Amino acid sequence: DADVTQTPRNRITKTGKRIMLECSQTKGHDRMYWYRQDPGLGLRLIYYSFDVKDINKGEISDGYSVSRQAQAKFSLSLESAIPNQTALYFCATSDPDPRRGTDTQYFGPGTRLTVL
Amino acid sequence: AQTVTQSQPEMSVQEAETVTLSCTYDTSENNYYLFWYKQPPSRQMILVIRQEAYKQQNATENRFSVNFQKAAKSFSLKISDSQLGDTAMYFCAFMNYNNNDMRFGAGTRLTVKP
Secondary structure (H helix, E strand, O other): OOOEEEEOOEEEEOOOOOEEEEEEEOOOOOEEEEEEEEOOOEEEEEEEEEEOOEEEEOOOOOOOEEEEEEOOEEEEEEOOOOHHHOEEEEEEEEOOEOOOOEOOEEEOOOEEEEEO | OOEEEOOOOEEEEEOOOOEEEOOEEEOOOOOEEEEEEEEOOOOOOEEEEEEEOOOOOOOEEOOEEEEEEOOOOEEEEEEOOOOHHHOEEEEEEEEEOOOOOEEEOOOEEEEEEO
């Protein structure tokens, strides 16, 4: 079973529509992230959350909002989708290990969103 | 802001040979992590290897190893005994220790040829 799941896996929508992408994890991690991937640009951070009451903007948060409903759930919303938000969206989780001094992010399978 | 540069958009290697993927980064931070992620056609992001900046010893994971040169801000990935399943996009990533702000390079598409 996958530790980090994303729904839907693929979505086509029209300009102006509201879209919600959902992420769930069974890893028990406190930290969750949303990225978008565009060809030639790698992944860019949209929002991240270190716990249920902590939400932070990332590199490219304009046009997006998030909700951390529980430790295991982190949703990304596009209030009014536009074509340049067409991209592959990834959710990730992490749990810092102070003993090893590491904090590795584990990714979900991605959601391909197309805005027409 | 930190930036990550992967100067090789595409590379190819013969099966069983060795290939090195390059990555450089720019930061004023002293405490950070570096990662290589693999993205096969399934588009899943898979962690290949990670390096803590405070460690001088280069990380190794089976056929994968890194050459971490902190002063030069270089973090290359060496894949030994390349296998067909290594065909994928490879992303280098930098993460600031203090705020988990992770920045990715644009990726290198690696093709392993039979």
